[in-house]
Amino acid sequence: MAGSAEHDPRKLPSPDGGWSESIWTMNDVIVVPPLASGMVQEAGLLRSDGRYIPEGALWRRHRPITIEPPMPQDPPEKLPGRWLWGGVLWAHFGHFLVESSSRLWALAHLEQPVDGILFIPKRPAVGDQVRGFHREFVSLMQQDLPIRVAVDPAQVEELVVPGQGFGLGALTEATGKYRNAVHARFARDVSPEGPEKLYISRSKLGLGKGGLLGEEQLEHLLAAEGYEIYHPQDHSLTEQLARYKAAKYVIAADGSALHLFAMVGRPDQKVAMILRRQSTAHTLLTKNVSAFCKCDPLVIGALRTEWLPKKKQRSSRLSFGELDHSAIGSALKQGGFIAGGEDWPSLDDDAREQLLKDKGIDSTRFVESPEFKRARIRAMRLARRARRAARDSAEG
Numbered sequence: 001m002a003g004s005a006e007h008d009p010r011k012l013p014s015p016d017g018g019w020s021e022s023i024w025t026m027n028d029v030i031v032v033p034p035l036a037s038g039m040v041q042e043a044g045l046l047r048s049d050g051r052y053i054p055e056g057a058l059w060r061r062h063r064p065i066t067i068e069p070p071m072p073q074d075p076p077e078k079l080p081g082r083w084l085w086g087g088v089l090w091a092h093f094g095h096f097l098v099e100s101s102s103r104l105w106a107l108a109h110l111e112q113p114v115d116g117i118l119f120i121p122k123r124p125a126v127g128d129q130v131r132g133f134h135r136e137f138v139s140l141m142q143q144d145l146p147i148r149v150a151v152d153p154a155q156v157e158e159l160v161v162p163g164q165g166f167g168l169g170a171l172t173e174a175t176g177k178y179r180n181a182v183h184a185r186f187a188r189d190v191s192p193e194g195p196e197k198l199y200i201s202r203s204k205l206g207l208g209k210g211g212l213l214g215e216e217q218l219e220h221l222l223a224a225e226g227y228e229i230y231h232p233q234d235h236s237l238t239e240q241l242a243r244y245k246a247a248k249y250v251i252a253a254d255g256s257a258l259h260l261f262a263m264v265g266r267p268d269q270k271v272a273m274i275l276r277r278q279s280t281a282h283t284l285l286t287k288n289v290s291a292f293c294k295c296d297p298l299v300i301g302a303l304r305t306e307w308l309p310k311k312k313q314r315s316s317r318l319s320f321g322e323l324d325h326s327a328i329g330s331a332l333k334q335g336g337f338i339a340g341g342e343d344w345p346s347l348d349d350d351a352r353e354q355l356l357k358d359k360g361i362d363s364t365r366f367v368e369s370p371e372f373k374r375a376r377i378r379a380m381r382l383a384r385r386a387r388r389a390a391r392d393s394a395e396g
Contacts, residue, residue: 020163032069033120042069061169076153081115089119094256105181106162116146173291192246200252214323265293272298302327305372
């Protein structure tokens with residue numbers, strides 16, 4: 001039997017269950033959107049007498065990032081009907097998948113239908129904007145379900161509040177109820193369509209998204225091995241999911257696309273993830289794919305170096321990892337993803353300098369990671385010493 005702490009919504013939600021797999025139905029709940037942007041925001045749910053409802057908070061890693069808001073001074077708008085609490089609506093695709101979808105598991109457990117899903121915006125300036133991928137994702141869980149974004153405080157006649165079943169941190173594996181609901185309902189009518197070999201690329205995303213230097217060269221090498229080079233942002237979610245269902249071999253740069261793949265991935269598919277930065281962030285993505293797909297992805301860390309934004313010199317989603325094609329080829333060959341790979345060439349110095357110039361990676365905006373730079377200098381010194389020792393030995 002679960003302990004009382006596991007059912008306390010003021011405690012960290014767990015993929016093992018507890019309050020994150022519970023559903024509450026409440027009347028006259030006051031929904032309070034954030035007034036200012038920020039990582040942690042005063043926003044969420046209050047009872048009509050002003051008491052905070054912690055079940056509605058969004059947790060990330062070890063803390064809630066929506067915290068108890070003050071009671072609105074003016075009477076809130078009345079919202080009639082029965083609504084499902086969706087929480088925070090992110091415009092960022094990856095955060096939407098992992099955090100804004102975190103309560104949709106309850107659609108598989110409702111005893112009565114709801115009139116729609118009610119969110120609050122992450123960024124107040126965005127207002128009540130609902131993007132196309134928001135609507136498409138929800139429709140892939142349940143057709144014809146309206147989305148409403150509360151930009152002003154609202155008092156909801158009846159609000160269904162599921163626990164947070166997915167998220168960043170321990171919840172990246174999701175709860176069993178969340179995974180089961182996704183496997184049973186999400187994209188169930190989407191048929192597989194596409195080739196057996198798929199490379200999910202980031203090469204068209206541009207400087208503002210971070211990425212991989214040398215990815216275009218990697219694409220040419222993979223295309224020669226029979227891989228389709230796929231740019232997911234050019235396609236609808238339905239088209240992406242059809243590709244992901246059809247592929248038997250999936251290679252991807254680490255990023256949001258793998259969160260979507262995981263929702264329809266299967267144990268019989270082989271998945272390789274190429275890291276684009278020197279960070280532990282990929283461990284969450286690896287756990288996500290493993291838990292949903294019941295397979296262990298091949299994680300390839302093969303960076304020659306990493307270029308960091310000059311204004312914020314740390315590894316982040318804005319960093320650019322410089323690929324070592326030779327190391328990637330060897331790893332993919334050993335993992336059974338390609339037939340060749342032994343002779344994949346690393347970029348020579350001239351090609352590398354031209355690539356940096358073409359991508360706009362210059363000293364006014366980016367600096368090389370000191371960690372990689374020190375390692376390269378050490379390697380060069382060791383190589384010189386080895387050559388000197390060999391020469392001295394031959395002369396002696």
